[in-house]
Amino acid sequence: MSNIPFQSIGWLSIDKIEYPGKSGIAFWQTIRFEGLRIQLVEYSNGYLAHHWSQKGHIVHSLEGEFKQERKLN
Template identity: 60%
Template sequence: MSNIPFQTIDWSSLPKEEYVGITGKAFWQTMQFDGLRVRYVEYSENYEADHWCEKGHIVYCIKGEVINRLKDGTESILKEGMSYIVSDDLSSHKSITENGVHLLIIDGDFLKLT
């Protein structure tokens, strides 16, 4: 990773990338740095991810709620003001919503297993 100078991020000025899930859609606004990715992510109503994710994340729920389903069937609900954290390759997880959610997601090289 390299040094990141002080900066503010106006998320409303960044383009949205659209991803289609099994149901619903995800919209990503991404800031990419060397070894670090910071995203504002919005999942629509009735969203279900189309894949199991193995990547590590730090996730903060800004608005709404999301169900985090692990491949073993375990589920947890992340509500407004809550977070979760996991390192790369320590879970197979996917996101599911009923009414939509807004998340801040941070991931990068620092979450790789050592």
């Protein structure tokens, strides 16, 4: 991975993409660097994803509550 220069991110200029879940909607704003993706994601109340991600994630909640559940088979 290369160095990522310190910068402010102009989130207002980045398009929001809508992703419906099993229930609710997520709105993603994404920027990419080599080997790194940074997203600002807004979830509606009751949002439930269609899938479980195997990747590791770092989550920082700006407002509200974030609850992650993994259902074992």
